[in-house]
Amino acid sequence: MTDPLKHRRRRSRLMTYGAVAATLALTATGVGVAQAAATPPALSFVAATGHVTAERYDYDGEIYLSFDLGLHVIAGKDPLEIWARRTGYDKPIVAERTVVQNGKKKKVALPAGMVTDFTGLKDFTTITITDRAGAVVTEYKTPFCGNTWSSARTRPDAPATNPYPTSCGGYNPFTLGAVWGVQAGWDAAVLDQPQNGSFDLPNGEYTATATVNPVYRELLGIPQDQASAKVDVTVVDAEIDRAGLARVKAADAGPVEKADEHSIHTAEGDAKRQVSSYVPELRAPARRPTPLKATPTGGPRPDLRSLPAWEIALSEEDGKTYVNFGATVWNAGTSPLLVDGFRRTGTELMDAYQYFFDAKGNQVGSRPAGTMEWDAREGHKHWHFTDFAQYNLLDSTQKLAVRSGKEAFCLANTDAVDFTIAGAKWRPENTDLSTSCGADTVVAVREVLDIGNGDTYSQYRPGQSFEITDLPNGTYYIQVLANPEKKLAELDTTNNSALRQIILGGTPEKRTLTVPPVHGIAG
Incomplete structure (x- = not known):
């Protein structure tokens, strides 16, 4: 944890x-x-x-x-x-x-x-x-x-x-x-x-x-x-x-969010109001949109961008070796990413919908966006959106070697990545899991990633990080991939993937890790 x-x-x-x-x-x-x-x-x-x-x-x-x-x-x-x-x-x-x-x-x-x-x-x-x-x-x-x-x-x-x-x-x-x-x-x-x-x-x-x-x-x-x-x-x-x-x-240290797989610090802001002054309520409506409006052909959209993995380190537990890392996906678009989940009665599953807004913040459409599922594990105990991101460890030829066990996400504004872009929200409300993601007793959940804000997950749990116990030494790449199944509509999908090179060495008893700088940044 x-x-x-x-x-x-x-x-x-x-x-x-x-x-x-x-x-x-x-x-x-x-x-x-x-x-x-x-x-x-x-x-x-x-x-x-x-x-x-x-x-x-x-x-x-x-x-x-x-x-x-x-x-x-x-x-x-x-x-x-x-x-x-x-x-x-x-x-x-x-x-x-x-x-x-x-x-x-x-x-x-x-x-x-x-x-x-x-x-x-x-x-x-x-x-x-x-x-x-x-x-x-x-x-x-x-x-x-x-x-x-x-x-x-x-x-x-x-x-x-x-x-x-x-x-x-x-x-x-x-x-x-x-x-x-x-x-x-x-x-x-x-x-x-x-x-x-x-x-x-x-x-x-x-x-x-x-x-x-x-x-x-x-x-x-x-x-x-x-x-x-x-x-x-x-x-x-x-x-x-x-x-x-x-x-x-x-x-x-000030307000600290509920301990979980997120990075533990807040992002903040208030709307710059140049594109949209829309401030979503944190509570989702209690029922699905009927009739379902089609996805508008134009207008504001989120733009999910992946940052290179950071704070990369080795860890050991129960005789196994893991690569831990932080992964951030942020919204550089012209609209917040807003996803509502609606519970299938009597189940631990929700149907997710993405909503769209015009430049004045008026809701103008929605579309199915996959599912949300209840995660009852300790340190989670909230609803995860299953179609937000994916973490892969690629080999030197950039083919899949290991996939992280982190497969579903609770969206929260944890990092202020760029508050100078138009429409950036300087004081988002859902900065931690106490303001988002819901309890097992709810019938609907709203999850939001605001403009200029990122959502960072720290991969410190075995099963969510990469297990490299039996992986050969050599060059690998940590891939942070946003919107992997492209179920979310956004401005641009060509910036959804970010790679970070790592080099594994040492012996089976004592592995070593080298992380070359990327863009001149060693973090």
Whole structure:
């Protein structure tokens, strides 16, 4: 079973703890809420409180420090919005900021070097931690993207909703485009732990000084007197068993989806509204479409594209050797992929239908799209759509050598692959199995893959990964194949297959695995 803590958030051991309140106390910088609402700067940097307590966990030598400095960026009268995209995997990421001038929006390129990956603005904040004597214990820089699941409005006149994604993205090495933002009058949590590696603070008293680096202060209009904050930190011991420690880690990482064969992290977004503003309800109708409208000849369509396999590794269980991998299929089309399943009374089987919409989001047709089946195995216990994808291991001549036991799928928006394409949905609702796929007591199920979003499955279960115990050494290819039987109507079926070369070696007792980079990416 996939470890629920093996999510893709790439958190270090110094984790955020707790959620931000709906209205921040801006006492750390001397700015009251009413004053901030009356004359808000373009962007301000604040600490919600002047003192926090960090809990230090030590379980059999496993050290874990859980704290939250309570750092936030607050947008003024206009949102902070940044688009980052690359035109190819071997191309640099180009980032642009959306600004409002004379009542009109336009995009302004950010200086080169500010964005080097999809985790956010590089080296946005410098955090220095000193002990009681004033000696520097550690110092590090953190990025900032603005997307955060705990965002809230900080003044009464702020907009009622936040259109921006809830996490930064970039967990998938084949991400193409991201959108980061802070809604006007809303806050965004600032990353307060190092990305690479971790550190431990012994029990005691410390002071953390967080400062927005000058290049960003000047670029984003942060007043100099609101670009730094100090927070006193008290580190104390916390006693807990391993199960409790796991719960603390999961809570620190933010919302974690039900543990299953999916990758464990969320994708997020809100509609860009250039093609379709359609937002599907998560509940399917209780009966089949009658009369069944034909598939329209034109109009918006999903476009399923496979990404190369990633996070490829060997594992052993019960004397057998497996190749594990992550596989992503994403929707680059002009319409969400929406599939409804209707239960055959008294059975564990559903008939599936794909639905179609015009540019205004009106339903204009449907067609049969295979079946859904109930999977009662532990870690599943939901309805699987049987015609979404297929994973094959091909030999050096690209003929089938082994087929993965993963043959059916619960669609969920797990990865933000490209939120810069037209119609991309930045805040999809069905990002995990608690919002999709259904229980055994339902009569109908709706499964959706939104524009710009991908669905990643991690192949960590024997039977779903490739068993290579008796496979000869040599060159092979992992094939991720979307829409294998072409039962789904889409814009293009020529991009449904992606291959990733692997090389098996070693001895039967100790196999080796080499994974050459693809498109310059080693992930």
